[in-house]
Amino acid sequence: MDIVALQAALRHFAADRDWERFHAPKNLAMALTVEAAELAEIFQWMTDAASREAHRDPALQARIADEVADVLLYLLQVADKCGVDIERAAWSKLEKNGLKHPPRARA
Amino acid sequence: MDIVALQAALRHFAADRDWERFHAPKNLAMALTVEAAELAEIFQWMTDAASREAHRDPALQARIADEVADVLLYLLQVADKCGVDIERAAWSKLEKNGLKHPPRARA
Amino acid sequence: MDIVALQAALRHFAADRDWERFHAPKNLAMALTVEAAELAEIFQWMTDAASREAHRDPALQARIADEVADVLLYLLQVADKCGVDIERAAWSKLEKNGLKHPPRARA
Amino acid sequence: MDIVALQAALRHFAADRDWERFHAPKNLAMALTVEAAELAEIFQWMTDAASREAHRDPALQARIADEVADVLLYLLQVADKCGVDIERAAWSKLEKNGLKHPPRARA
Numbered sequence: 001m002d003i004v005a006l007q008a009a010l011r012h013f014a015a016d017r018d019w020e021r022f023h024a025p026k027n028l029a030m031a032l033t034v035e036a037a038e039l040a041e042i043f044q045w046m047t048d049a050a051s052r053e054a055h056r057d058p059a060l061q062a063r064i065a066d067e068v069a070d071v072l073l074y075l076l077q078v079a080d081k082c083g084v085d086i087e088r089a090a091w092s093k094l095e096k097n098g099l100k101h102p103p104r105a106r107a
Numbered sequence: 108m109d110i111v112a113l114q115a116a117l118r119h120f121a122a123d124r125d126w127e128r129f130h131a132p133k134n135l136a137m138a139l140t141v142e143a144a145e146l147a148e149i150f151q152w153m154t155d156a157a158s159r160e161a162h163r164d165p166a167l168q169a170r171i172a173d174e175v176a177d178v179l180l181y182l183l184q185v186a187d188k189c190g191v192d193i194e195r196a197a198w199s200k201l202e203k204n205g206l207k208h209p210p211r212a213r214a
Numbered sequence: 215m216d217i218v219a220l221q222a223a224l225r226h227f228a229a230d231r232d233w234e235r236f237h238a239p240k241n242l243a244m245a246l247t248v249e250a251a252e253l254a255e256i257f258q259w260m261t262d263a264a265s266r267e268a269h270r271d272p273a274l275q276a277r278i279a280d281e282v283a284d285v286l287l288y289l290l291q292v293a294d295k296c297g298v299d300i301e302r303a304a305w306s307k308l309e310k311n312g313l314k315h316p317p318r319a320r321a
Numbered sequence: 322m323d324i325v326a327l328q329a330a331l332r333h334f335a336a337d338r339d340w341e342r343f344h345a346p347k348n349l350a351m352a353l354t355v356e357a358a359e360l361a362e363i364f365q366w367m368t369d370a371a372s373r374e375a376h377r378d379p380a381l382q383a384r385i386a387d388e389v390a391d392v393l394l395y396l397l398q399v400a401d402k403c404g405v406d407i408e409r410a411a412w413s414k415l416e417k418n419g420l421k422h423p424p425r426a427r428a
Binding site: 001002003006009010013016017018024025026027029030032033036037039040042043044046047048049051052054055061064065066068069070071072073075076078079081082083084085086087089090091092093094097098101103104 | 109113117120123124131133134139140143144146147149150153154159161162171172175177178179180182183186188189190192193194196197199201205208210211
Binding site for chain 3: 322323324327330331334337338339345346347348350351353354357358360361363364365367368369370372373375376382385386387389390391392393394396397399400402403404405406407408410411412413414415418419422424425
């Protein structure tokens with residue numbers, strides 16, 4: 001994924017609409033929780049099992065893709081504003097999680 | 108960002124811990140909202156202006172990076188389980204947003 | 215507030231629609247986060263100061279009231295399903311918070 | 322539930338700590354989503370069925386009660402700041418929901 005290109009496009013998008021003044025990390029993080037909730041809303045009354053099959057319905061998959069994109073776009077903007085290298089942060093978190101939750105022993 | 112590598116690492120991580128049975132899209136989306144809230148929590152009592160400066164404090168920036176990573180890791184897992192091409196979804200959403208909110212006219 | 219009456223009405227509402235099977239605490243808590251996000255959405259691009267004045271606009275106040283009600287209705291259902299006495303829990307939490315954050319000293 | 326008494330106690334609590342300046346509806350709504358997420362977090366890896374039994378474990382029930390209380394305390398503060406009569410809003414929403422989702426026909 002070309003994060004640099006996406007973040008540049010998001011910066012232009014905001015500048016062209018004079019939205020930069022709204023885009024404090026606080027507001028972007030708040031908007032991110034709203035989009036995350038819209039993604040969760042798709043699955044909220046499904047059983048776990050049904051949620052595993054949801055994307056086989058093209059209309060539902062399009063809705064999921066739409067909300068996943070909304071979350072990503074705000075996440076990239078938070079990272080951009082806060083000088084966070086999102087890919088490095090992801091790998092470093094994965095490593096930390098590996099130490100916190102060691103793989104189960106195998107027989 | 109090498110999404111394919113990250114998603115593969117996440118799949119191995121879950122498999123090594125026998126967590127695949129927990130990772131229904133419903134549960135992953137729920138965990139995503141929890142991590143999004145943890146990111147928002149960092150900024151909740153700041154003014155908008157203060158949130159723009161927060162990342163200049165290295166300890167705060169590290170916390171932000173950590174929560175941004177948590178959100179991304181769950182987002183990549185939702186996308187993976189649901190067959191969503193997250194980069195394509197992002198560009199397509201950006202285009203849709205451009206039609207919905209045309210740039211303001213310039214003098 | 216007559217919590218017993220509200221919780222009874224919610225129980226009848228769910229029974230009349232055969233929704234009881236959807237109303238696991240997990241799903242209700244998930245729906246609660248969605249409604250909380252819809253409340254937050256009203257304020258997300260406002261400054262803190264503007265959010266203090268928002269309710270003076272009757273249309274906005276009606277939206278706020280609506281979302282506050284949605285959060286409360288799910289909260290009462292979670293409490294009901296989990297045998298939580300919500301009023302007692304609130305007073306006990308307030309007391310705990312008082313010990314955790316002692317009032318500032320006065321000159 | 323004595324809402325007037327709880328809201329008065331919350332007002333005193335904030336005043337005694339000089340927190341009134343932080344308590345814009347925007348910030349309170351944001352804090353509410355954070356607490357709602359902490360409630361959801363308790364249930365996120367449980368099956369729906371397990372979440373129905375969770376409160377039988379006294380330690381889990383205490384955690385649920387704690388998070389339910391946190392959500393309620395912020396909700397009462399949002400309602401207080403925004404001049405929302407929370408009990409009236411709840412009954413009116415219940416009525417609106419009844420019109421939107423009529424009870425299923427019975428044979």
